Amino acid sequence: MSERDEELTGKLPHPEEDFSTWYTQVIRRAQLADYTPVRGSMAIRPYGYALWENMQALLDRRIKATGHVNAYFPLLVPESLLQKEAEHVAGFAPQVAWVTEAGTEKLEERYAIRPTSEAIIGALYSKWIDSWRDLPVLINQWANVIRWEKVTRPFLRTAEFLWQEGHTVHRTEEEAEEETLRMLGVYQDFIENELAIPVIPGRKTESEKFAGALRTYSVEALMRDGRALQAGTSHNLGQHFARVFDITFQDQDGERKYVWQTSWGVSTRLIGALIMAHGDASGLIFPPNVAPIQIVIVPIWRKDEDRQPVLEATDQVLARLRPPYRIEADTDDTKTPGWKYNEHEMRGVPLRMEIGPRDVQNRSVVLVRRLDRRKETVPIAQLAARVPALLREVQQEIFDRALRCRAENTHPVETWDEFRRVMEEQRGFIIALWCGDAACETAIQHETTATIRCLPLDRPCEVTGPCIRCGGEAKEQAVFAKAY
């Protein structure tokens, strides 16, 4: 990333004309994040970080409600540890940042900055787990990780990012699979009900699974430009890491056995998803459940004598709508109401409250929804009842709009010609049959740049018929898309 301050003046590009520029500009204009002198790393500014804190709190509550506890493991991973699991290191080695010196001393062994923590956690689980009584281990970590990506974009793909990574250990394969799917469900619940983004839960193909996993599941979301975004992943690790890190337990039958493990994570990438799933030509649209500011009050007056009563009414409203409401009044005298409307719409604030002299007389306010600018007048005395209901309505409307957008851009396709045409002209999700052969998967990607996002857990139809690409007998129903 480099400095591009000139892009912040003038009109925000229309997302339907240049989605990519719209995306990076709206991030910088809304002060969600900024470029830094560190290659591929961004600074998450207070407005963006407040969003992340709200997301963290809502997800952390779900992670704890399903019996997990948080812990913290080292940032650095000795090279010898990382190399123990062959597939794992092959998957991550090209992206690892290496610490080779400390002070003036050259280190005997290189340390990787964690690209993910299976290796270092595996080494500790091998010490901590001894008996079936120690199981299950249900630990989550909130942390930063580094993956040295060649091409980066704020939130979507950055060298450093913030995430949570769950690492659990179980007695049996069944329990591990149950946990893997439980956490996929937690992600779906969190992303749909808090971020208002509908997702498709499904299994990844062999070629797309996590390096070292037995099976990878993901939740896949559709952005407003028709591209897909992997919003979270949950891995059944089988016994791969147990064998290389020697994580065993004495079972009730007295036998020593290898454990079964899972890992699962979502990251600050979800902020990218939030921006691209909901935003429009005026800027960001944040769902109330995670919006850093849910309601912004814009006091309005022309004549000097109106200033005082309007500001008094503003204070009365603030006194009625205290935390946990996230509400602010924009009382900056140097800006016009019109400028403020644009600014707070651009920043995605879900509700605007206008208070002018006439509202003061009527003891009411005007509430305007960011999503569609619908207005309603609410008596100040009824705000405490109306505002929570309105926030819930807006939350639902934002989800419904995203669901409609996905429905309009989901195409069941039965012929290869149609597949190519849809991917060229419309993008979106394609639902099609697939023979299960990796060669076909690669050919499709090669010819259309679309990949199999997942093999959906809920199949809308029977899997009978020919593979969309080779015509052979289909084994799977797959969701295809061009992806971020």
Place this chain on the structure above:
Amino acid sequence: MSERDEELTGKLPHPEEDFSTWYTQVIRRAQLADYTPVRGSMAIRPYGYALWENMQALLDRRIKATGHVNAYFPLLVPESLLQKEAEHVAGFAPQVAWVTEAGTEKLEERYAIRPTSEAIIGALYSKWIDSWRDLPVLINQWANVIRWEKVTRPFLRTAEFLWQEGHTVHRTEEEAEEETLRMLGVYQDFIENELAIPVIPGRKTESEKFAGALRTYSVEALMRDGRALQAGTSHNLGQHFARVFDITFQDQDGERKYVWQTSWGVSTRLIGALIMAHGDASGLIFPPNVAPIQIVIVPIWRKDEDRQPVLEATDQVLARLRPPYRIEADTDDTKTPGWKYNEHEMRGVPLRMEIGPRDVQNRSVVLVRRLDRRKETVPIAQLAARVPALLREVQQEIFDRALRCRAENTHPVETWDEFRRVMEEQRGFIIALWCGDAACETAIQHETTATIRCLPLDRPCEVTGPCIRCGGEAKEQAVFAKAY
């Protein structure tokens, strides 16, 4: 740190006989943290991390209540940036871990893993701040940092640690000094009222101040072995970083001026302070405000027919004392009540609730304080009223005990002979006069290993008389101690 599992069997050493071994053993036995294969880095286990989460929540609330917002800056700092402030880099260079390679590529410029974030944040503030209207900037960051220490101890001194670092920017020197002292006050309030550790707020001497600061303040605590621990620091950075990172603003008078900055931080070191300020021969003692578990229920029965009624009463109590109480029932059938008493005392749980057959008959429970094992019988019907009061009492008693311990170990000293004798035989804080000369400070450290912890803000007496070491005219009253 290396593996030393043998130390975990047998009796916990008495802290008065071997405080250092007691410290590391109690950490591992209580599963607060464990050694890892990464030199000088520990894993913070769920019980220790829950403590940190409670501390974070209570401090974060105070940081936000004083107008600050959180943000996140890159982990890596380009070498050229770190080197801009000469004193700063000289202070941190020996402890910096360097990233020199990524994937298979050697980097053109080395990156430091942040030992602290003044440099990277300074580079961004220089972009973000333009006018007096942008000030003050009041940003805090919760993050991990690395300082490659030669000798490490869990929580007290580790290569990687977790902390918060505030970085604020102001128009005037006065505002910066006010902020520096305000945050020192926030730390004192947090540490005394939540961690129950009394602290002395004061200014650091020139030789002990932060590399690059104008003035450093700290809060200093006394551990039960008579050693001091710096519990938090707050720096007035003056314009040092503003000048090297070119952080300027256009003031109301139209002139472009350098900003004034502060930074302040506390870290997971505070967990070490908590252990060493309160623990005893039975193990940890946690104040209720931050204890991961505030109350542990131990159900007691001998005859099989008593099991069911006792467990039912346990459930009734759990139903009455729901979250935010942090309460657990230890219903493990394979352990005796006596074993559980020892275990939960060792883990520092402030209140134990015993429920036996007779308690069930009387519809009451027995509550036992960890601090002094005082017991009281409380009717189940009165628990909801008694428990919060009892938790407050215990919180206060733990603080009072630490305050007594500090009073008993604080020595006003007027002669050099007495200074040496106290430091040899008793340790603790010594209050003495000092001429203000760094040569005297060094000589004292050389001869006694005691250092000036701070020049206290509240001076118990007038500064008139001779310097404790050289006999010259005193300029300061200083608090001396051997320190962690």
